[in-house]
Amino acid sequence: MSVLGEPVRLGPRVARNRIVFPAHLTNAAVARRPTAQHAAYYGARAAGGAGLVITEEQSVDPADRPYEKLVDGTDPAVVPGYRAIADAVHAGGALVLAQLGHNGGQSSSLYSRAPVDGVDDEPDPMFGEVPRVLSEAGLARLVDGFGLVASHVAAGGLDGVEIQCSQASLIRQLVSSRSPRALPFLLDVLRAVRTAIGPDRVLGVRVQGDEGIPGGLSASDAVEVARAVEPLVDYVNTAVGVATRTLPLIEPPMGVPAGYAAHVPSAVRAAVSVPVIGVGRFTTPAQAREAVASGSCDLVGVVRGQIADPSFASRALAGERVRRCIGCNQECIARVGLDQRLGCAVNPLVGGESTAANGYLAASTRAKSAFARVLVVGGGPAGLAAAVAAARRGHAVTLTERSDVLGGQLALASRAPERRELANLVADLAHEARTLGVVVRLRTPVASVEGVDAVVLATGARPSLPSWAVGHDRVVDVTDVLAGRVTPSGRVLVVDAGRGHAATSVAELLARRGADVATLTAALVAAGDLAPTLDRERWRRRAAEVGIAEHTDRVVLACRDGLVVDVLEHLTGVVTPWAADWVVHAGPPTPEVPSLVTHVPVVRVGDCLAPRGIDAAVREGTAACEHFPGS
């Protein structure tokens, strides 16, 4: 039994192990109330072995609504929803707490149509609204709000409450502004909540470590707050980053190492005697184990790891392999930021737990029909996901791949700096496929489909160069560079017709090899799709480091020999010649659809249907066998 499996006492209650599913936004609320989706989502992580589940924030003030789908915990109508969450999590054997919070000046008036209430009249960067300054009476009203919501949580049968004092929180704002009102307010809140939940439930706080802002809070401030509240709380959770300002610190993308925030729980743990939770992009059981074993924390928070694999905890305790979060942030962070329900690129069932059996990562679910012989054509993420899902249903699956490696576009994309973890998905899917007995044939272009009952076409897409590239050897596609077929050097112009990682990956790869790289896009923002996944800031730092120049608002009209491209600034209509030694183009590829003559069902999935992201490939591959007759 690893250190992760040891039970831990949180005041009046005991968590069965050290793995926590911490609070994070899901956008699963409807009409400001918790839903069956919340219960199913949290329940799945409890069933998957987590020791402690903490719900997403429940607001203590109806006027506090920075995003549409924030639960208004003050409405007594939330109690049945809380009851459903408690029942679902308890059925899985975990404890469940509700996080209570108020966003203060980090909120928006878009939904409330009322002024934002803040600790001062300085606007917060994200929504930029000038707050109305909370009076003493206003703060007292909020203390009552915390108490009221805590009473609803208790009535719903949850095991307790966590007070959000970090990330997006009025309490963080009070502490951060060094307000003398900060600690008295927090202590009043804790007393009100304790009164509401009684001595038999758990009360914790989530304290703010590094804000990532010049002059902002740091680990020592977290220690100070933790010490002050220690007599009133049963545990201390920790955080870094401000949600509306330094979000990449909270939810870092791939490229940021596990345990990057460990110094905060370490410092707090040295100062208080109650259990301390640490967080920080722990995506594998080994990383989680190390966080606890090293003494950095008593419990370890794993959010994205348990989104990607709901059975992360039980697998960690059993020493088994998990399907890893790759830190792509495409379906969790990016979707939630767009008011959409939380999803996951590697686990397509996330967000649909209440309507679908969450069984694809669990043991084989039986096919409803007779087992079929399934041919999957293509070994990229869509094909691998299709093979895994079909094999889990008991079908006999053969996967053919034209090239000599699995992974398709991911195998190439993972060769770029800070994109290595993309290969983890390929490795995990391939491992699952092998375990399930999928027959994998590499270097096998599909010729005939004899002797099968169904075909999944997952043949991906092929590069597509624009018409101006025709006849120029030194105008190449990003995949040519990533695959090593060409090695551009000298003055390289990367033309980004896609706005995702393809252009930035190749630009950085070549710049690090010494090329003089400029990127060019028609969009108003360079590498715009890197912003929602929180990759953009790191990209810009690295681009500056290696001297990549980024140019926006420009399109290539034509290319002449000697390699001069005519570049149009489309906002002004000015055309400028641009000399380069190589031009690398990143643009949407063209679906690769082999013509197959067959009478068995053929299901197209992933890029061969329409070139899109990892999520579409894995989702459609996983669902492919649902389209077989009789399924």
Add this chain to the structure above:
Amino acid sequence: MPRVLGPVLDGEVALGLRTAPSRVLFGPHVTHLADPRRPRALGPDHVAHYRARAAGGAGVVVTEVASVVAEDHPYEDAPLADLCSAGWSAVAEACRPYGTLVLAGLGHAGGQGSSAYTRGPLWAPSAVPDPASGEVPAVLPPSGIAAVVEGFASAAAAAVAAGCDGVEIGAGQHALLRQFLSGLTNLRDDAYGADRALLLEEVLGAVRRAVGADAVVGLRLTVDELAPWAGITPPVVRSVLSRVAPLVDLVVPVRGSALTVGATRPDGHTAPGFLRAACRDLRVEGVATVLAGSVVDVWLAASALAAGDADLVEMTRAQLADADLVAQVRAGASPRPCVLTNQQCRARDVRNPRISCTVAAPEVPERVVGRSAEPVLVVGAGPAGLEAARTLARGGCPVRVVERSSAVGGLLPLVAGLPGRERFARLVDWYVEELTASGVPISHGVAWSGVVFQPGGHADVGRQESTHDLATGRVVLATGGVDRPGRGTPIAAALRDGLPPGPVVIEDPVGDGAAVALAERLAGDGREVAIVAPGVLIGPGLARTGDLVDAQARLARAGVRRVTESSVTAFADGSVTVADVVTGAATSWPAAVLVDAGPRRAPPVPSRPGLIAVGDAVAPRTVAEAIREGRAAARELMA
């Protein structure tokens, strides 16, 4: 408003075999008024929204576009035809007492939709990525085309069965049918590529068969994609229209493509009535033609109708600003003017903001049944104070307004001096007309500090005034915001007082368009201008209004330097230093003036019984909040 214009808008007009009671159409638009528990149905708030326009005299109401197949889910609460029958029925019933014709908006957003909710691919004529999302759609196969045709027909049948007078088929902005018509998006090599109008013709034919001759079939049709190299142009549309004319009763020409979404319902930077000539040229015998495109003024509408340029006018935003538009005209009154800012009504936004209006404040009912008629003093004649005074006067409450300056409108006259914001001057004029008609006095030259409260609750305004007709301590405080001390010249001061000569740097942490407009004006005066902003865009708030891309083009053409992801770190000795907020890299250039476009702040506000502070005096925000809070305060004082 000249009374003679009334009958022009007010006249009945035949649409096929039905008759609309006026020539004013309320067009389809995204509302986010759905009940979140039934997000794809039309709910009670939709019904109220349309009923109000019918009651106000609209001749035709077109409901929010409903998707005709489930694969189309362009925004989270986009109506789905299969789930709309009850809602259509309720809307039709609500509008029937007024004689207003109700047409169900039907559409399919194609490649301009969203894959976020279906989690499947977008479907479009060809694999051309949408410029907004960048997403490559899947190519609609023949079976999918047949399903779209059937979807339009069955949805139309359902709408008419539910009691609608007909349907409006969407081939305008955000429409698969437009994408099929356009060389920008239809690169097919089958029959639907050889004849790009084939799908539209099939859909309209199927719809007509489904609803019969009695129901109205309308068509919203892009007539100019503003992309002549491959897009739809008016000559192309003329031939299309002649083909489909026998199938439709009503056509609404609109403009814009996926490349120019903002051009379809543009803000005040585009002169109203921009489709008038196109509309006139496209008129077809037997089809009622509707003039759309920023028709917000009654005089323009009446003039187009009188000249025979159109049979009806679409005045969607004008009716958002004043639901009683036609009724007001009938009564010889002036409707509340739409200011064409698009800040509150352009609701196609992933955050699902409920549709609102900068000037109408629909969240607070306008009609008041006042119980208290004790006098009220309104301090400040900006939009918050003016709206409060108007509401009080209409509720029968004695009211007077005191204003520190010699002008009316607060910041609005300054704002109205900026490019694209001119219509705010009309709003001020309208308030002055309204208050004058109600006999509300405005005393200028009286500051809040000059108001003295007397024992017994009376307020003494100025020396020469007697106290007996003044507020008895009941005050709406609408004194506005104050400049926030900072490193540069506050933007309000720059607008008010002008700037010394030399190169200007505007630092804009707000991004709502004020800095953009000031930069444009200064550049227009021949000044060297740079805007420095912390985010990835200059004027990101303009995404909401549809002006974001156009604003960048105007700035670029005017030679304004756009410096993003940066902040000013030093300004001294004729030089500004700016640092990249991510990399820290610093740049300096000569600058004589630094303008701080940061937010203003609220002044200290006294707290006393009977005093309600509103608008920027609470927290500096926009005109919408000022008007909303001004009206709410008036209602509270009269309750």
